[in-house]
Amino acid sequence: MERVNSLLSVRDLTLRFGGVTALDSVSFDVDRGELFAVIGPNGAGKTSIFNCLNGVYRPQQGSITLDGRSLLGRPPAAVAAMGVARTFQNLGLFGHLTLVENLMLGRHHLMRTGFFAGMFWWGRAKREEITHRAAVEEIIELLELEPYRKMPAGMLPYGVAKRAELGRALAMEPRLLLLDEPVAGMNLEETEDTARYLLEVRRELGLAMILVEHDMSLVMDLADRVLALDFGVAIATGKPSEIQDDPQVVEAYLGGAR
């Protein structure tokens, strides 16, 4: 059934690698401002969904639309320019650049004046730079990254670097943010901090987010709705409380543990 407030619509998505069906006719919607989680045991197809959404993989069948416009067949840079940003399990920051510079790079596709044009249109480039700096500073404030502004990203403590990575994705001003295991490798305190920042981002920016995460308590705390996958098949979609007690979901996880 079509959802009234749907931003992303995925229908019958099927992705195969040789004999392996990584995604088997998966359908779901993500609403505007919604925090949507994708869960499932190892190899269930979570990363494959992200890779289809951002143009890295080309599914054999199905459709993906963002606000009615198809994302299929577009290269990752074009999908990003349409407003889909992604954070990575392994950090995607440039280690030798400062945090501010990394965030400025996140805005690159929004900049109209290139380097050489900037030499001739100095005034315009300067004004543009000021606008972009202001946007980056707002993100730094939102994520409480002020103390680290000038630090090379490679020197940031792990939890802070993950937050900076979130900041880089936000700097793109996305309409949909894909979060790939945002608390992987974090201790309890860092995990709780991340949850707080994600809720803050949603509250302040009203951004739609898809979260792929193994930490089930985080998913249950944060997500509005959850999609559970098993062997590439969508076995359940619903509120966290509904998913938690779903017999197929319980079996998928216990089956994996056995």
Ligand SMILES: Nc1ncnc2c1ncn2[C@@H]1O[C@H](COP(=O)(O)OP(=O)(O)OP(=O)(O)O)[C@@H](O)[C@H]1O
């Ligand atoms: N590039 C690829 N080539 C071949 N098979 C792949 C490729 N990417 C994924 N697969 C297969 O597709 C299936 C789904 O993998 P995927 O990485 O999407 O699962 P996942 O749920 O993200 O797993 P994990 O939780 O371990 O990260 C697996 O069987 C995997 O081996």
